Amino acid sequence: MKNEATPNVKGLLFKVPDFEGPLDLLLHLIKKNQMDIYDIPMAEITTQYIDYLHQLKEMQLDVAGEYLVTASMLVNIKSKMLLPNEQASLQTDDEIEDPREGLVQQLLLHQTFQTAAQNMRGYADERMKLYPREQALVPADASLGKLDPDSCDxxxxxxxxxxxxxxxxVQKPVMRKIESxxxxxxxxxxxxxxxxxxxxxxxxxxxxxxxxxxxxxxxxxxxxxxxxxxxxxxxxxxxxxxxxxxxxxxxxxxx
The missing domain is CATH 1.10.10.580 (Structural maintenance of chromosome 1. Chain E)
Incomplete structure (x- = not known):
């Protein structure tokens, strides 16, 4: 996540977080509010997510369609958790499907790629500090060992x-153990x-x-x-x- 300065219509200067997709924004909100990613409070996260989109619109910033699609998905999950399920009373806790499961899997996968990208950037930064030395030529006066031309090769x-x-x-298997x-x-x-x-x-x-x-x-x-x-x-x-x-x-x- 990076920050970029964006002016609004009144000429004021705002620092608006630039997220790389809606999942990036959701992870930011979850971490900021110290939520459990495996037990997301959908009412709270949905409210904060939509409020953030409204703030962007108030500053006349374009909101990508994927953010709106994710917003509708959050509202859908929230409604499923609020509405009573007639079959839920006949199922055990293990049998009841959690509407948040798909979202959690997407967030975990996105988080994994985020971590991998950060590690790769770290490796690249470390590699930039290294300056490889070119291979040295063999000195002209070096005497290299050679086989005797008169001997077998x-x-x-x-x-x-x-x-x-x-x-x-040997014809039968040999039992060995690792030794120094x-x-x-x-x-x-x-x-x-x-x-x-x-x-x-x-x-x-x-x-x-x-x-x-x-x-x-x-x-x-x-x-x-x-x-x-x-x-x-x-x-x-x-x-x-x-x-x-x-x-x-x-x-x-x-x-």
Whole structure:
């Protein structure tokens, strides 16, 4: 709801509330008089609503047709509540239909949209205070990690990992419970690097994963291997298609 200054015929200046439709006006009157929206006193709200429309006409302001339609609806609801209902005596309190029910539902829905609009305006105001920074370019002298051109590519490692997971797949459901993180990438990088460097012969890919290792450990170990291969700390080779992948210590490249 906003206020706008509107002059009348005598040149006086009035501040007339500008409501966004009749439901907005009704909600304003309900809140102003601290009425229960679920138990609206129809006689009082109808009187105040019509008085407000009369005030607008006295100031020679145009009243939209929707305001007059709502006024007639309020009068209709008020009359239904005042007139005796012959069937009401034969019905229980739960069975009696409240004439105000449709109006209450419209007001609640309108109130919901009002709240959502206010929240959106608040979000927009907060967003206007933010100034996004443009994406910075990669420095020309940056040295990025790359796979050794002489080693097998990432696709071969992915396929080997997929075969490993397939071997470990169980036929019956596995019961799991959520636990805190137990395996960390930094620890597995150190572990895999140590295993490969200390091995007297090239270490096969499958030898990195114990048969009974938890799935979280298997995934973390594989990510550690990818990082070491990218850095050049470990070199992965594969002589035959679908053959075993062997891991050897490589030259450490700066990142």
């Amino acid at each position: 990432i696709t071969a490692l992915q396929k080997a990992f997929a075969r490993l997971i397939l071997k470990r797949k 993180e137990r395996y960390f990438l930094k620890d597995q990088i150190s572990r895999v690097e140590k295993l490969v460097k200390q091995a007297k012969e090239p270490l096969e890919f499958d030898d990195l994963f114990a048969a009974n290792a938890a799935l979280e450990l298997v995934v973390t170990t594989f990510l550690a291997l990818l990082e070491l291969v990218k850095q050049g700390v470990i070199k992965a080779t594969q002589e035959d298609i679908l053959g075993p992948i062997k891991l050897v210590s490589g030259e450490v490249n700066a990142i």
